[in-house]
Amino acid sequence: MPRIHPSAIVSEKAHLDHDVEVGPYSIVGDEVVIESGCVVMAHVVIEGPCRIGRDNRFHPFSSIGGAPQDKKYRGEPSTLLIGHGNVFREGVTVNRGTIQDQGLTQLGNENWVMAYVHIAHDCLIGDHCVLANSVNLAGHVKLGDYSVLGGYTGVHQFCQVGAHVMAGIASVIVKDVPPYLMISGNSAKPFGLNREGLKRRGYNDSRLKSMQDTYRILYRSGLRLEEALVKLHDQRRQLEQSGLIDEVHDLTISLKFLEATRRGIIRP
Numbered sequence: 496m497p498r499i500h501p502s503a504i505v506s507e508k509a510h511l512d513h514d515v516e517v518g519p520y521s522i523v524g525d526e527v528v529i530e531s532g533c534v535v536m537a538h539v540v541i542e543g544p545c546r547i548g549r550d551n552r553f554h555p556f557s558s559i560g561g562a563p564q565d566k567k568y569r570g571e572p573s574t575l576l577i578g579h580g581n582v583f584r585e586g587v588t589v590n591r592g593t594i595q596d597q598g599l600t601q602l603g604n605e606n607w608v609m610a611y612v613h614i615a616h617d618c619l620i621g622d623h624c625v626l627a628n629s630v631n632l633a634g635h636v637k638l639g640d641y642s643v644l645g646g647y648t649g650v651h652q653f654c655q656v657g658a659h660v661m662a663g664i665a666s667v668i669v670k671d672v673p674p675y676l677m678i679s680g681n682s683a684k685p686f687g688l689n690r691e692g693l694k695r696r697g698y699n700d701s702r703l704k705s706m707q708d709t710y711r712i713l714y715r716s717g718l719r720l721e722e723a724l725v726k727l728h729d730q731r732r733q734l735e736q737s738g739l740i741d742e743v744h745d746l747t748i749s750l751k752f753l754e755a756t757r758r759g760i761i762r763p
């Protein structure tokens with residue numbers, strides 16, 4: 496049986512696995528599913544529809560699965576999905592999706608969401624991301640795997656942040672951020688590759704050199720994005736001919752991101 500504090504309120508329409516813990520004065524609403532190993536500390540509110548995977552921890556005063564902060568919202572059914580092994584620190588807010596998008600807000604696995612972060616409706620968060628204190632994501636934002644956003648960073652609605660991006664403190668992101676970059680400022684600008692983060696995750700010198708070549712074409716050649724894409728496709732063909740499989744994979748991720756951008760990318 497779940498371990499539920501006597502002062503907590505858990506809806507009869509919620510489903511909690513046998514070892515879930517719910518602390519004092521917390522509320523778990525209708526259509527909430529919480530899987531094994533989760534800990535809901537004191538004064539947490541979780542609203543549904545919401546499905547929460549294994550081994551997540553919710554610290555006091557976090558508000559999870561609330562209705563979207565969108566004036567167009569009229570109570571339509573929407574959902575929040577949370578993967579496994581995430582940590583939500585004090586005062587975090589995560590809203591469900593809207594029918595203007597896919598009706599879904601989703602977080603992957605092993606994300607570290609620090610105090611007072613806001614994740615708005617329809618955001619899609621990958622795996623292993625770090626959102627430092629007071630980060631604010633507007634609606635429809637997408638974060639790639641291993642993104643790290645410094646404290647007080649704000650991301651404009653519909654922006655996409657690629658995998659392995661590192662944003663400095665109080666960055667303001669108003670356009671898409673290609674993968675692998677280190678960025679900072681208001682508005683955020685690129686400052687080279689996130690080399691230290693990539694090294695920590697096992698990227699070798701050959702892969703980093705290939706990424707640096709991509710960065711030069713994109714940001715140091717004076718080319719428009721459409722022109723840079725032509726050069727990057729040439730680069731990929733050369734890597735394929737050299738049999739550099741990992742480097743081809745890395746560049747393919749960048750190309751897919753760049754070809755899908757609708758807001759344009761950040762510039763120096």
